[in-house]
Amino acid sequence: MRYRLLPGVRIEESPSGLFLTAERPYRVLRINQRLAELARRGRETAVEAVGPGEGKIWETLVTQGLARREEEETAAEMTLRPRVSVVIPVLDRAEDLRKCLESLQQLDYPQECLEIIVVDDGSRDASPQVALEFGARLVPSGGSGRGPAAARNRGVAVATGEILAFIDSDCTASPEWLNELLPSFAEPDVAAVGGWVDGMNSRRALDRYERVMSSLNLGGRERNGKDGNDTFYLPSCNLLVRRTAFAIVEGFREDLHVGEDVDLTWRLRDCAYRIIYLPRGRVCHNHRSRLWPFMKRRFDYGTSEGILQSLHPQRRKKMLLPPGLCVALLLLMIGLATLKPAVLGACGAVLLLDGLATHAKLRRRGLRQGWMAVFKARLRAFSSLAYYLGYHLLRYYLLPIILLGIALPQAGLVFLLLGLWVLGVDYRLRRPELSPPGFALFYLLEQLSYGCGVFVGCWRQKNFASYVFEF
Structure with a gap:
């Protein structure tokens, strides 16, 4: 098995140690001297892992999104x-x-x-x-x-x-x-x-x-x-x-x-x-x-969550919730619901402070990352947080969200904007050969069908642990 670093991954030295850094997605990984030597070998060309130890190191880098495998068949x-x-x-x-x-x-x-x-x-x-x-x-x-x-x-x-x-x-x-x-x-x-x-x-x-x-x-x-x-x-x-x-x-x-x-x-x-x-x-x-078989199949997939959770109670969906970015997202949602400029300004201030804190943390480690690069990375992380939170809300709670939006239009506006963000991200990344309205229709029907299936499956099992996330 051969490996090489992904484009844009750099090896940086500082008084506090050696690091691998990447900008998209923004990653900083502390490494030891041996890993640095392997990374230098794999920066220009694909290298073969010598022994299980090196293979494990390269597999870790692949998992972290810093390297890729390049498999070549030998004559044997x-x-x-x-x-x-x-x-x-x-x-x-x-x-x-x-x-x-x-x-x-x-x-x-x-x-x-x-x-x-x-x-x-x-x-x-x-x-x-x-x-x-x-x-x-x-x-x-x-x-x-x-x-x-x-x-x-x-x-x-x-x-x-x-x-x-x-x-x-x-x-x-x-x-x-x-x-x-x-x-x-x-x-x-x-x-x-x-x-x-x-x-x-x-x-x-x-x-x-x-x-x-x-x-x-x-x-x-x-x-x-x-x-x-x-x-x-x-x-x-x-x-x-x-x-x-x-x-x-x-x-x-x-x-x-x-x-x-x-x-x-x-x-x-x-x-x-x-x-x-x-x-x-x-x-x-x-x-x-066809629409009905499509929705029924998504409903059936959803019902499996309750059964699987009963069979594998140790397994949990995981979501990373950085405190600063969570506060900023909460302020943004409140600001959109109330249309108060002061709350939206507070959201911007929290994002700025979060970027400054991250930049200072990297500086203390001896990494001289540019302020603007760090701030842009934190903004991308903020956008990702909004996407993943919005996606899971649509996936599991779409029907209650629709009912809440009817009862409380201001809250409905916030969830509508969050849903539009999720739809926009998936439409841009997946690039379907569909118009945005057609894509949105199938997307919402999928989430509605799957979410109803999850509830029915959990109800049958009397086990609602599927709705619990590990943070």
Whole structure:
């Protein structure tokens, strides 16, 4: 595995030590001499980690957003391919399954190292015949409508590969799917790797929305998780798992019909395994392109939160709340509600003091960062705080916010402005092929459906811990 520093990351020396600094996002990381030497080597060109110690250091920098992996296949890696078992659960999706199997025939991977297993969950259409037509191994799930978790487990029971590759029947794989994800298993503590989930269609407006906003798409930044109680997971429609690790956690929990992939990857992490998301290894998903199925699916996703919280009570959503920026945001909201210039001025003053305090703190460490660069970074942090707080309010409390806005128009104005900020940020970053009003409509329907699902799921479990954030 090879690594290099991201552009814009600098090594700075001061009387108080050595630091890695970056401007976007603004980061300052204290480092020791050994890490500084590694960083200098990786500043101009990609370098190979020598031993597990260096690999761990570079992985820390990747997690911090200061470095990136640059994987290059060696001659040995190209000749020694692991055997991969691709497991596909299906229920009444003959045409989708045909497209899926056609894409798997185009994989750039040795066919002798590949095993395709289709698990039929009681289909009444031609799905079994399609599987046999393409030479896949057809396995019955043992019932009808048992669910994708039970079907996947049944497929794994007959699989022979050391790597299990899960893809859904309504997905297609890119030719590079396996080659782009498999190298991560060179690290022995890696149990699961997930890849990019794209949209298959773009004809309908909802297709174009799902292409950039689907919860199956984890974004363009590499992520990994091991220790800790955060909620990072990998979706099962594009998931590779080490067979030995899958056996240790006893596979998917079959009583879950939604959230089974979240549960599996959390249990892998609980066993001290690492899971990795890479923005490559592309799979295209045939998203629901009609409004009611789209809303129902988001509602179903929401109901899984109560179940998952009961199964994993230690896991919490996390939100960083810097005191100064929180005070400034509260003053801004009060100022917008009351339209009092003095309150808005106080918000500006708090932001200025926060920037001065941050600049002084860096100076005490010996870092001579420009005042304006620090202040701009704090303004970006303030904007991010407003976005994340606004997003979670829309995600979990949209219906109460609408009712509150009707009862108290001044409060409604504040939440309206906060919601417009969240919508504007996501529209700018995701760049959907939609008009702003169309994007806003789907966005709000998604949040309303998901939030209602969360409440219903928590009510059923009599467990409302999903609404609790760790600060």
